[in-house]
Amino acid sequence: MPIEVRSLTHIYHRGSTSEAVALKDVSFRIDNGEFVGLIGPTGSGKSTLIQHLNGLLKPTSGEVLVDGQNIWDKGMSLRKLRQRVGLVFQYAEQQVFEETVRQDIAFGPRNLGLSEREVMERVEEAARMVGLPADLLDRSPFELSGGQLRRVAIAGVAAMKPEVLILDEPAAGLDPRGRDGILSRIQEMHRGGMTVILVSHNMEDVARLCGRLLVLNKGELVADGTPREVFSRNEFVKKIGLRAPDVVNLMEKLRERGWNVRTDIVNVDEALKEILRELGKEAPVLS
Amino acid sequence: MAEDTGTIEARGLYHRYELGDKEYVTALAGVDAKVSRGEFLAIIGPNGSGKSTLAKHFNVLLLPESGDVWVFGMNTKDEKLTWEIRRNAGMVFQNPDNQIVATVVEEDVAFGPENLGVEPAAIRQRVDEALTSVDMAHMRRHAPHLLSGGQKQRVAIAGVLAMRPGCIVLDEPTAMLDPRGREEVMKTVLDLNKKHGITIIHITHYMDEALYADRVLVMDQGRVIMEGPPREVFLEKEKLVSLGLDVPPLGRLSEALGRAGVSVRPDALSVEELVEELCRLKSGA
Numbered sequence: 001m002p003i004e005v006r007s008l009t010h011i012y013h014r015g016s017t018s019e020a021v022a023l024k025d026v027s028f029r030i031d032n033g034e035f036v037g038l039i040g041p042t043g044s045g046k047s048t049l050i051q052h053l054n055g056l057l058k059p060t061s062g063e064v065l066v067d068g069q070n071i072w073d074k075g076m077s078l079r080k081l082r083q084r085v086g087l088v089f090q091y092a093e094q095q096v097f098e099e100t101v102r103q104d105i106a107f108g109p110r111n112l113g114l115s116e117r118e119v120m121e122r123v124e125e126a127a128r129m130v131g132l133p134a135d136l137l138d139r140s141p142f143e144l145s146g147g148q149l150r151r152v153a154i155a156g157v158a159a160m161k162p163e164v165l166i167l168d169e170p171a172a173g174l175d176p177r178g179r180d181g182i183l184s185r186i187q188e189m190h191r192g193g194m195t196v197i198l199v200s201h202n203m204e205d206v207a208r209l210c211g212r213l214l215v216l217n218k219g220e221l222v223a224d225g226t227p228r229e230v231f232s233r234n235e236f237v238k239k240i241g242l243r244a245p246d247v248v249n250l251m252e253k254l255r256e257r258g259w260n261v262r263t264d265i266v267n268v269d270e271a272l273k274e275i276l277r278e279l280g281k282e283a284p285v286l287s
Numbered sequence: 288m289a290e291d292t293g294t295i296e297a298r299g300l301y302h303r304y305e306l307g308d309k310e311y312v313t314a315l316a317g318v319d320a321k322v323s324r325g326e327f328l329a330i331i332g333p334n335g336s337g338k339s340t341l342a343k344h345f346n347v348l349l350l351p352e353s354g355d356v357w358v359f360g361m362n363t364k365d366e367k368l369t370w371e372i373r374r375n376a377g378m379v380f381q382n383p384d385n386q387i388v389a390t391v392v393e394e395d396v397a398f399g400p401e402n403l404g405v406e407p408a409a410i411r412q413r414v415d416e417a418l419t420s421v422d423m424a425h426m427r428r429h430a431p432h433l434l435s436g437g438q439k440q441r442v443a444i445a446g447v448l449a450m451r452p453g454c455i456v457l458d459e460p461t462a463m464l465d466p467r468g469r470e471e472v473m474k475t476v477l478d479l480n481k482k483h484g485i486t487i488i489h490i491t492h493y494m495d496e497a498l499y500a501d502r503v504l505v506m507d508q509g510r511v512i513m514e515g516p517p518r519e520v521f522l523e524k525e526k527l528v529s530l531g532l533d534v535p536p537l538g539r540l541s542e543a544l545g546r547a548g549v550s551v552r553p554d555a556l557s558v559e560e561l562v563e564e565l566c567r568l569k570s571g572a
Contacts, residue, residue, distance in 0.1 A: 040465075041465045041467060042435050042468060142306070146334050173381065173459065173462045174334060174492065175334045175531050176494070176533035177333065178333075178531070241466065242465070246495075246558055247537070249558045250537065250558050250561055253562045254566075257562065259569070268539050268543060269543075271540055272540060272547065276544075276549070279569060281547060
């Protein structure tokens with residue numbers, strides 16, 4: 001289910017003294033099965049943009065097309081759209097409210113008119129997808145850790161079986177293990193065929209996970225390319241207040257010191273290869 | 288015995304939260320920790336390890352169930368000292384939007400000293416100094432809600448500074464910030480520590496932020512289980528990973544280089560350190 005955004009502009013409080021242009025003439029297309037990172041400084045329009053993709057916000061001008069259909073056309077059901085485009089908000093665990101984990105995850109699918117058995121199957125499948133142990137399902141959400149609760153919230157959206165999953169900072173505030181755990185689950189869901197849009201301030205994470213990055217700055221789409229393409233423009237990345245992964249900055253500093261290394265790298269393995277080549281050593285055979 | 292006025296200290300600190308009907312979860316299971324005046328201490332640990340609970344004891348937001356906490360010689364159990372301790376050990380929290388109360392930046396910073404009954408002229412001076420220290424003086428007349436996350440956090444820090452504290456306790460102040468905001472806050476905190484001698488207790492999940500500290504304290508299950516200078520602590524990668532923690536991103540590269548027979552110092556963990564190490568090796572080769 002491709003998503004296409006055409007000349008999207010969004011203005012908050014239009015006509016009032018607090019009028020603010022949040023998005024300005026943004027256009028892009030996301031195809032089935034992509035893993036897209038949406039990055040940009042605070043206030044660049046990321047949250048406004050993702051809320052347009054499942055119809056929570058209406059464009060001031062421009063269009064959002066899903067499967068080639070304008071989502072605001074007459075006869076389009078926003079309810080159906082939101083089943084197909086799932087959105088996990090930042091700090092989503094704050095929205096967990098049911099008495100048990102199971103009931104909380106079941107809340108969405110229950111509104112789909114499925115049988116109780118189908119609902120429970122979906123709950124258990126979603127719990128597996130996000131890595132929640134089955135024995136937690138009948139506990140009260142209050143007994144869970146922050147990282148577990150975050151998984152419950154993601155499972156609630158995953159249980160709707162959306163074709164597109166949008167996550168706003170799903171790993172913020174989690175410890176490194178919690179962060180890796182959630183991100184690798186999202187990676188698995190992507191491998192299972194879901195289109196994923198990940199909003200993140202963590203450049204290391206998006207460089208590692210995403211095939212493509214959309215970069216917003218002051219409401220405008222200022223870059224659209226692979227992490228390698230985006231982060232190799234390091235001056236530009238810094239200028240808009242982002243920061244390339246440490247390995248990129250390392251390669252750049254080495255170049256300044258006369259090393260003949262590539263700077264368009266995105267991960268530790270590539271950095272290692274470049275450094276070893278320059279030192280005249282062989283890369284080790286991975287065991 | 289008079290307590291040491293040059294330290295912040297927890298001794299045998301025990302705290303549990305009530306879950307409901309006689310059910311408890313132990314958050315701190317006997318913590319001994321000491322921070323010297325002027326020190327920069329980072330606290331790392333998995334979610335639920337007790338970091339925030341410990342921090343809240345330094346600010347008398349929580350009281351020990353058993354054990355004691357002294358802030359520059361003042362026992363937090365002494366009710367007469369509560370406000371003096373809070374003035375002395377100010378706190379900055381994770382969410383920049385939950386900490387600002389006024390509609391103009393400088394009024395927000397003035398809020399604390401006003402409550403202390405400081406003279407208006409002295410308040411003016413304190414606010415100006417505090418905003419200058421966090422590099423926000425040029426935005427004194429701005430509305431806080433229009434600031435970036437990093438700027439909001441710096442205003443929150445200025446609000447604490449206006450109380451003339453000896454210590455600032457920061458509980459994941461960068462978790463919700465973009466990369467520039469993180470850099471701004473870390474630079475500010477480091478500056479306050481190095482130039483103004485303010486004691487810093489900084490809780491974080493970003494391992495690279497712990498590199499700024501003089502000392503790192505690692506918590507797990509309500510206990511302090513490791514402590515030392517960051518570069519020593521991060522040498523114990525296996526142990527940290529088994530706790531659910533990590534080393535800073537470049538630690539992985541240093542390690543991989545080591546395996547490939549390039550003997551960089553394993554404690555070279557920042558971009559600058561690794562560049563120096565590699566250049567040294569290359570010119571020696």
